Amino acid sequence: MIESHPYRADIDGLRALAILPVVLFHADVPGFGGGYVGVDVFFVISGYLITSIIVRELDTGSFSLMNFYERRVRRILPALFVTLLATALLASLMLYPREAKDYARSLVAATLFFSSIFFYQKSGYFDLEAERQPLLHTWSLSVEEIFYIFFPPLMLLLWRHCRRQAFGWVLVIGVLSLSGATLALGADPGSSAAFYLPPFRAWELMIGVLVALNPWRLPQFPAFANLLSLVGLAMIAFPVFFYSSNTVFPGVAALLPCGGAALILLGGQRRPSVVGRFLSWRPLVILGLISYSLYLWHWPVFVYGRIWIGAAPGLGQAWLLIGISLTLAVLSWRFVERPFRGRSGILPGKRIFALAGLAGLTIVGIGLHGEKTGGWLGRYPPELATILAAPYDNRDPRQGECLSTSEDAKGCQYGDLQAPPVLALWGDSFAAVYAPVLGEVARGQGGSLLSLTMAACPPAVDWQPVGQSWRDACRRFQNIALERLVATPGIHTVILSANFHDYLHDEGAVALPAALRGAIARLLSAGKIVALAYPVPRLGAHVPNRLADAILAGEDPDRVRRPLAEFLASHQGVFALLNHIPAADGLIRLYPHEVFCPEG
Numbered sequence: 001m002i003e004s005h006p007y008r009a010d011i012d013g014l015r016a017l018a019i020l021p022v023v024l025f026h027a028d029v030p031g032f033g034g035g036y037v038g039v040d041v042f043f044v045i046s047g048y049l050i051t052s053i054i055v056r057e058l059d060t061g062s063f064s065l066m067n068f069y070e071r072r073v074r075r076i077l078p079a080l081f082v083t084l085l086a087t088a089l090l091a092s093l094m095l096y097p098r099e100a101k102d103y104a105r106s107l108v109a110a111t112l113f114f115s116s117i118f119f120y121q122k123s124g125y126f127d128l129e130a131e132r133q134p135l136l137h138t139w140s141l142s143v144e145e146i147f148y149i150f151f152p153p154l155m156l157l158l159w160r161h162c163r164r165q166a167f168g169w170v171l172v173i174g175v176l177s178l179s180g181a182t183l184a185l186g187a188d189p190g191s192s193a194a195f196y197l198p199p200f201r202a203w204e205l206m207i208g209v210l211v212a213l214n215p216w217r218l219p220q221f222p223a224f225a226n227l228l229s230l231v232g233l234a235m236i237a238f239p240v241f242f243y244s245s246n247t248v249f250p251g252v253a254a255l256l257p258c259g260g261a262a263l264i265l266l267g268g269q270r271r272p273s274v275v276g277r278f279l280s281w282r283p284l285v286i287l288g289l290i291s292y293s294l295y296l297w298h299w300p301v302f303v304y305g306r307i308w309i310g311a312a313p314g315l316g317q318a319w320l321l322i323g324i325s326l327t328l329a330v331l332s333w334r335f336v337e338r339p340f341r342g343r344s345g346i347l348p349g350k351r352i353f354a355l356a357g358l359a360g361l362t363i364v365g366i367g368l369h370g371e372k373t374g375g376w377l378g379r380y381p382p383e384l385a386t387i388l389a390a391p392y393d394n395r396d397p398r399q400g401e402c403l404s405t406s407e408d409a410k411g412c413q414y415g416d417l418q419a420p421p422v423l424a425l426w427g428d429s430f431a432a433v434y435a436p437v438l439g440e441v442a443r444g445q446g447g448s449l450l451s452l453t454m455a456a457c458p459p460a461v462d463w464q465p466v467g468q469s470w471r472d473a474c475r476r477f478q479n480i481a482l483e484r485l486v487a488t489p490g491i492h493t494v495i496l497s498a499n500f501h502d503y504l505h506d507e508g509a510v511a512l513p514a515a516l517r518g519a520i521a522r523l524l525s526a527g528k529i530v531a532l533a534y535p536v537p538r539l540g541a542h543v544p545n546r547l548a549d550a551i552l553a554g555e556d557p558d559r560v561r562r563p564l565a566e567f568l569a570s571h572q573g574v575f576a577l578l579n580h581i582p583a584a585d586g587l588i589r590l591y592p593h594e595v596f597c598p599e600g
Helices: 009-026 035-060 065-094 097-111 115-122 128-132 138-161 163-187 192-196 198-213 222-242 251-267 274-279 282-289 291-309 315-340 351-372 382-393 435-444 471-486 509-525 543-552 564-570 572-579 592-596
Strands: 412-415 421-427 448-454 493-497 529-533 587-590
Touching (some): 009 251, 009 315, 035 065, 035 222, 065 291, 065 315, 097 115, 097 138, 115 138, 138 163, 163 198, 222 251, 282 291, 412 435, 421 471, 493 509, 509 572, 564 572
Parallel strands (some): 493 529, 529 587
8 A cells, every 4th residue: 555554455345345235326226326325425435534644644753744735636627627637538529519608617617626515506406417527426526635735734733732532522523523514404305515515524534534533442352342243234234225316415414424434444453353354355356446436427428328318227238338438547546546656656756747737728728618618619611510519698687686596586677677577477498588689678667677587497386396406595586576467457467387397296286286375376466467377398408418419410490390299199188277276366377389390
């Protein structure tokens, strides 16, 4: 091993025990619904190993921050940068501009170690959108890299001024971090902040730190070490097999895998335990040795594999992708990781920092170029580039401001902003696309449009999707919106629109009809005209990408169509829902499909 601590083969085996469930979970292999907890095991291992290195060198007087960071640069950056460059090349070849532009942003974030913050702002880890983010997995590297930057100086400070209290201070940090994560998940069970952000993940690394700093002398007899390690193994195995994407995580639920990793580390500190001997099995050790490269490569392979296949891979295809990931990991470990590691590695001494800086700036430059060019739009002919740029060129520039998930969202005015609202739009993101044109309609009437829209929040009374992370905010927003519409006499017409198709597949859908009827009845009783918008025909694919596919295949993009009967069949539940709303004076039904598809 390159590090200055005694080698423990069982820790490489524990790494294998961490990476296997992660890979199988990402490959959608049945039975590994909680495989993502392997990342938490990695956090504990990192905290333990880094602290062991620092403490040993502090005790011998050989610790140097510069030497520590040099080892981290050699350990982490070469394989990471090679992966980033490879995924950038594939992004320019395989991703359409909208996705390529997002990738370019994530490339900059991953290179500069803030991808945990980037993905916190962008999407949830278990969202469908996440499956098309080639660098999503770098969020955990970001957490560890931030730990590597800030923890060694903290440890140096503690060792110099309050060495005997170091364990207690680390314990306080861990408890505060866990408490913060628990509170965040209590307020929002799907909290992206609790999942991604380093302050809410620090406690997992601190568990490893505490194991390394453990001031108590544990019993020496083998039975005790065996008991610790067996219990630890069970604590890791249980969440791997019984957690799922619906588990409220991390927070308290992460205590099981983290505690399990800590017990295995403790059990093997003095002598090999029964689990330690199992983890020292050569195949597991080899898998542990390549675990970092396997982590780096497996997720991009799965993302680009799905894109190439055009759908979620079947089980056989998933195993093929796993095989490709393993092959790339072995090559990366042998020809990228190993040559750079150790004091005698490529570019000995501090010159490694110059190479890392130059490589990092190059990759950041690639990312900024991808962002500036709209996802490398120049690789397409001009007519195709125009189509692919449409989502950016034609998007409402106020969408970020007006399509809020804040419970106190005040809505936005469109049209004549100096005039009071005469029309109102209430609904979710599907409704929000109507706002600019309805604003012009309102301007023609001498007024403005009040747009009240919240993503994934329908215009109903006290009904929200069950799994929605901002469910409470949506409920309050619905009540505020309804009261505001009723209390504004100048608004004579309210347009209701939403993605009812998806809401009907929610587990709480049975209560949706009554909630929708209640909102409409309240508006009608207040003397409003209610215009109920039926579904807009959908192509079933991202329209610019589908048109681009047609052009690249030599087809006429004007012939890209979908039979109306097919659309109506797929949305018959929505039509049934809206048709069952009783006819009433003041209720208008709008049918976009009659305008878009007059010839069927």
